[in-house]
Amino acid sequence: MDELEKFGTAVAAWAAGGAGAPAAAAAAREAAGGVRTVVLVEGDSDRVALDTLAGRHGRDLGAEGVAVVPLGGATNIGRFLDVCGPGGLGLPLAGLCDAGEERHFRRHLERVGLGAGGAGGAVAAAVAGGGPGRGPGTGPGLEALGFHVCVADLEDELIRALGADGVLQVIGAQGESRPFLTFQGQPAQRGRPVEHQLRRFMGTHSGRKALYARALVAHLDPGRVPRPLERLLAHV
CATH class of the missing domain: 1.10.533 (Death Domain, Fas)
Known part of the structure; x- marks a missing residue:
């Protein structure tokens, strides 16, 4: 298991909580030195798709320090943001979600201080305002945070x-x-x-x-x- 795999495993265990969370947090912090960006995706198929596309462009995301971490379901986004975001490891974040989970993602991004208040306030306003042909909570606001939305999935x-x-x-x-x-x-x-x-x-x-x-x-x-x-x- 390479360092980014160790990082992803540790982050998932930390986010899951329980008796093993403190040890997982220590392991995640130790492995985080080699991580440039954390990409949060809903499931393993999203990770595979991104890795495959990167390979077609001659890129190796792992070698670049990009850790693609499956959430095991969109409802877990809050826990992973707590672990990886400003209140946890403080790493740069990006992600992919389904349209049905967009508001859920936005709410938790704002909760951890991304897209709400301070420098993120403009992003929050853009998200709330939507865009041409889009409803509230869609469009360029989330993209400005590095999170991209699939129409259905x-x-x-x-x-x-x-x-x-x-x-x-x-x-x-x-x-x-x-x-x-x-x-x-x-x-x-x-x-x-x-x-x-x-x-x-x-x-x-x-x-x-x-x-x-x-x-x-x-x-x-x-x-x-x-x-x-x-x-x-x-x-x-």
């Missing part, structure tokens, strides 16, 4: 970027055309748009989201990279 972004036919080609290359056809035949899936079926299919087995995060990003045309993923990589 990363799978939805990748499916729209590749198109259904392109995703079906990737599924075929993974040897999963038959399982997908079986999935399409389930009563709950009949009559639903193929894009919806594809998105649901990716979440049916443990590890499948990460498998397709890597495969879909590897298959993307360089000009079709989803904006949140592209902007996050550019930010870090």
Whole structure:
């Protein structure tokens, strides 16, 4: 396990709390010296997608000191901000979240002093004001903090970027055309748009989201990279 992996493991244990938290905090502080930026993402598939895209650009995020840390679910963002943010390790932060979790992320970013008050006040105002065609709490405000928002989730972004036919080609290359056809035949899936079926299919087995995060990003045309993923990589 390299230093950034040790850091991510320690941060997760510290954020989880419990009897092991003090030892995990000490381990995280020890490993933090090699960390330039912490990227907080909802799940492991987001981490895989960002690492894969970085590799396509000839970048090694780990070697650059960018620790991509899965939260294990968006509801854990507050704990990880407490650990990694101004009141904890004080490291530069960035992240990726789903549109449904955006307000939750914004609320906790403001709570720890990012985007609310002081220099962050302008960012908070921008977030609260939204932007053209966007509701409150969306748009450039979070991006100014390094946090980028997927329209529904990363799978939805990748499916729209590749198109259904392109995703079906990737599924075929993974040897999963038959399982997908079986999935399409389930009563709950009949009559639903193929894009919806594809998105649901990716979440049916443990590890499948990460498998397709890597495969879909590897298959993307360089000009079709989803904006949140592209902007996050550019930010870090």
